[in-house]
Amino acid sequence: MMDVMATRAESAAATRRALLDAAAELLDLGGPEAVTLREVGARAGVTRGAPYRHFAGKDSLLTAVATEGWERIGDRVHALRTDPALSASEKLCGALRALIGVGRDQPHLYQMLFRQRGDRPGERGEGLERVRLQLCGPEGDPAAAVRAAERFQDEFLAIVATLVKERNAPHYGALLLSSAHGIAGMELSGHLGPDKWRTTADGLVDTLVRMVADAGETT
DSSP, X not given: OHHHHHHHHHHHHHHHHHHHHHHHHHHHHHOGGGOOHHHHHHXXXXXXXXXXXXXXXXXXXXXXXXXXXXXXXXXXXXXXXXXXXXXXXXXXXXHHHHHHHHHHHOXXXXXXXXXXXXXXXXXXXXXXXXXXXXXXXXXXXXXXHHXXXXXXXXXXXXXXXXXXXXXXXHHHHHHHHHHHHHHHHHHHHTOOOHHHHSOOHHHHHHHHHHHHHHHHHHO
16 A cells, blocks of 8 residues: 555656646746646646646746746755855855856746836835845745745855855845846846947956955955
């Protein structure tokens, strides 16, 4: 009996994994509009009803995709933070480039992660809290996506704190993330051409990190 239950659980997990992979592929190809439960099921090669047994609807599915996106970024930043071979500045550069890299390689996912959700009364906030309130988390139950995003923020702040002290980390962390978001947006829109600005995303990241490191030495 236990073997049967284990087999069913493994089968269900494999089906869910196939559905998430298919949804992520469709998102990359055509944005959120291309992701429908029917198309996801067909691409995953599962029965027509399978997507509906695993996800309440399209929003639930996209929330799961967003959660995994934040988890991957968080894992990358954690690996950078705990790498003893890297300096604090190298870790920070790597974290910013990892975020910008998602915008470059997976623009639809990036836009979903950082889509402006609109202001709600009493929820303006400042610094990283303001960034947190801009997380996309598609409508439905975004709690898992928010937790994954907050884990990324915690890992990122821990890196920033090594340069500017813990009390200053939220201020400089918000500055860095909002700057990285702007860099990603300019690059994605084609407005960060080296011919006009004589720089690149990587060059701007290097400058940002140097500025923050210099500020850390005087605080």
